[in-house]
Amino acid sequence: MFKVMNATGGYGKTTIIHDVSIQIKPGEIIALLGRNGVGKSTLMRFITGLIPAMAGGVEIDGVKAPAAVTKRARMGLGYVPQGRFVFPRMSVIENIAVAAASNGHDVKKALKEAMDNFPILIPKANDLAGGLSGGQQQILALARALAIKPKILLLDEPTEGVQPSIIDDMAGVLKRVNKEQGISILIAEQNLDFCLSFAERAYVMERGKIVTQMGIDELKGNKVLQQELLGV
Amino acid sequence: MTKSQKCYRLAGLIFPAIAVLCALVAAGMMEPYLAFVATSWIIFGLLGLSLDVVWGRGGLLSLGQTAFYGLGGYFGSVVAINMADLFGNSLLVAIPAGAIFGAMAAAVLGYIIFYSRMGLLQSTILSYTFTLLLWSLTQTFKLEVGNAVIGGDNGLSNIPGVVLSIAPNSESLEPNAVFAAVVLVSAAVYYFTYWLMKSNFGKVIDCIRLDVEKTELLGYDVRKYQLLNFAYSGAVAGIAGALFGLWSNYLNPSIFSVQEALLVPIYVLVGGLGTLAGPFVGACLIGGLSFWLGSGSAGGQTTLMLGVVLILLVLFLKNGIIGALNDIWLRFLPDVNEAAKNSSAVRINVAVLEKILQQAEAQAGPAKELKTDKLLKRFGGVIPVNNVSRIFVPGQPYSLIGPNGAGKSSFLKTCVGIYQPDKGEVFIGSDNVAQMSIFHKVQKGMGVKNQKPQVFSELSVIQNLWIAAFSRTRSEQDAQVVSDEIISMLGLNKHSDVQASALSHGQQQWLDIGMVLCLAPRVVLLDEPAAGMTNEETRELSTLVRTLARYTTVVVVEHDMEFIRTLEGHVTVLHQGEVFAEGDIETLRLNERVLDIYLGRSKHV
């Protein structure tokens, strides 16, 4: 069980998320919905520890997560940020290898798994990550997050600027690692179709707060509800 | 206002005056040797002041101050040597000569730095290289100018001392009198600098340090201000150099050495960055310390002490001695930001707003249209603005929408000039402004509000508005009238003296919008103005934008569909840098193709 309890945080003096609580069962896929600027990315950064908590905290499998970002990562928190942030002047292989090595995993095995999951990376293996296209960088960021063997994976706008065929690949891999390795996934997205295709439950945020949660079927097909919630 | 507050406000006048009086009294009683040494401390303080002007006020750490100091010193001394036979008073000769030469050298270097819009680090390093270049050049340089022999093994010697009498070849002053003369000259320079930094010029310089982009977006030619400020600092350094030449009667290239160059920031830091008086405190303290240590048993440990002091200052006492005293004093004064704590929601007074907009129209002329013709911007392989040709006219607000990465903000930034267009034209009215600098476009009538609130954090709310208004009116009274009107329109009167940094995020957005209105823009570009605003504030913003659109051309980039619906204007959907669809919001909401790109459905993507 993964829990975020009463998360309150922001930048400097400005509070952006207020008292947000969510729970994710092992192996569950949860969508985090809401318009731009409602605090989805801030919540993600709160969970990773990249912004300090003004109040509240995070619990992984019943253990309270320490404040340090590094320690949280080693407890099994994988993070794919919005904007990817691959290491630009390192090769594709190095991006994945450094993630595996930093968590004491076998580098060769991690690389093989990554290449099996994402064959699109094979021809680019020795290229610098900064020279990849947006979609390829996104895949690399995902492969890097998986290389730490996470228990829970945080995905922030993973389809932004990615072409549809790659989006399909990505959805396939996410479904598979979720099923085979039991990785829980929390995914913040504006691309509704992508979320609807495999999430089970959704939290909806507005102005820094969770305003509602619902089953995914409730949201599917209800265009009025979609428009109202996402402002499209 | 209490006595303490008044005193605080005038501290920069009162305390230096007291210090000058004390120094003059001391000059009459000191041992001549101490007076001789202490004179050099004051000169170094003056050199420190020149750095404080560019660094503490202008925001650029220049390591070229000793270069201007040295050049001013050499030039002033050469002139003094040659004039000694004709005209006695060496101060009247050497000081202007040093000031002019220092200012000219600084202007040349400053032109390269500011007009090529160099980064801060590169500027610092270039100024450092300039000093090193002079240092190595002067090693073997030899030149005879009239009676003066520059360079060679003996350096420049035979520089006359400080002479006040006008008769040729008069005797130079005694050390104590030299000390008093140098104190008086330095005091004059200090008070002039103090006045300059309080003046409108100084206010703009402060704004440039706080946010150079915003200052340019207000229509100020920042490069010109930076260049003038740099040249002024060069003049001050040149004066210090000239005094140094007269004081030591001898100059050699070590004046340009690395050690000298790096001592200057220490004076400034010890005394307090940006305080103007600080460098004198720092120089006297460090000079006094070396004097005392040098004479005692700990002789020669000055370097060690200086090093430790510098490390500790950087780590623990960033604002130096005067800064620390200032912080203590502030604690005993009423908090100017008190009003920010009990803030109420902003409410736009439409009647006042209309009056302001009508006045603006009367003063700045009718609204202008904004037109782009095949505008193109490329970043590597990505083309966020792809051949966009559009015309925006006054009457109703225009909204640009589109999914993330559609190129909305990039289009706006390319129009503004924050991004240089690769191809295509931008017109404001009939002027083609595509290649103009940002400030020039603003002067042509463009008003821009970026996504993040850009306000000058250390300035009060009213000062923020005033500096914006002053950019257009160029008259203090008119700027006061305009900013008073805008502040009451925003309902921020109670917050007038609050520092902008103490305002909430939403209030900073309003202040920023207010600053744009102060410019009486004829074309207004707003990038996500509703971001971070509450529902109530968003409603008020909608009222403001609709009213504004009746008097000017308004283009808004926004994500918030609800907000755009309330604007009741024309909507353009951008996708992959191109115009994808347009019309009013209700039609677009029913358009399946638009929904597809928003929802990421793949049919049309």
Added chain:
Amino acid sequence: MELDYLASVLVSSLSSASILLIATIGLAVVFGLMGVINLAHGEFLMIGAYSALTVTQLGLPYVLSIPVAVLVTMAIGAIVEVLIISRLYGRIFDTMLATWGLSMVLYQLAVLIFGTVSPGIGMPQYNIQIGDYNLAGYPLLMIVVAIAMLVFVYLLMTKTIYGMKARASIQEPEMAQAIGIDSTRTNTLTFAVGCGLAGFAGAVLLPIVPATPSMGFAFVIKSFLTVVVAGPVTLTGSALAAIGLGGGSSITASFMTSVAGDVFFFLVTAIILWLYPLGISAKWRHKL
């Protein structure tokens, strides 16, 4: 012979460029990889030189003194990083001023401990003949040492896990932490490596440049400018900048005067900074 003269000038200029590069590599690691301008770099060089000198004075062979110099400077570097540098990341001018203070402290301590003059250690005597010109062998050996250092740093930073962590921590500090890299410790180690390289330089140059408390000044300015001119692709950039600036100024110096050489160095630096404000390698696509 005119041709022999040219060849000997070329070789000795290459050797001066190599000496500059040897002194610069540590700074390149610290500035290029960590964004820290370490104005005390020259003093670390000086510490390396004195460590090596002390070891040889104790009667040990010179070759053994080099690793000692590296260890001593690495240890001091690590302490400095923890006490000072780690508090100032992202504040580039503050780091500059604090390390300037540090350089004064280290300089003065060296004066107190060792005095202002020290005995040199003899340069290994062998010469190389080019036509009529006789060149000392040890300075030429520095070309080999510079290449070896470049290769070592390149391998350390690209082929080891530490190297990958170090680069990741610098390129995207937040993401490095988010994948479990302890960037605090990595940065301490990287700074220590940079200082260790300075120590190595001080020790290996000892036969050419005798240990004095002020020897740091002589190197730090040119090294510093070399690194800034090099830009983000530090290692390759520094090598090129060192050959261009150092070699160029040495050639200028041998045809004109040593001052002309310095003028060449600073003038070319200023022009390059004007033309390439972010350094010559700003647009290259290389790892290091």
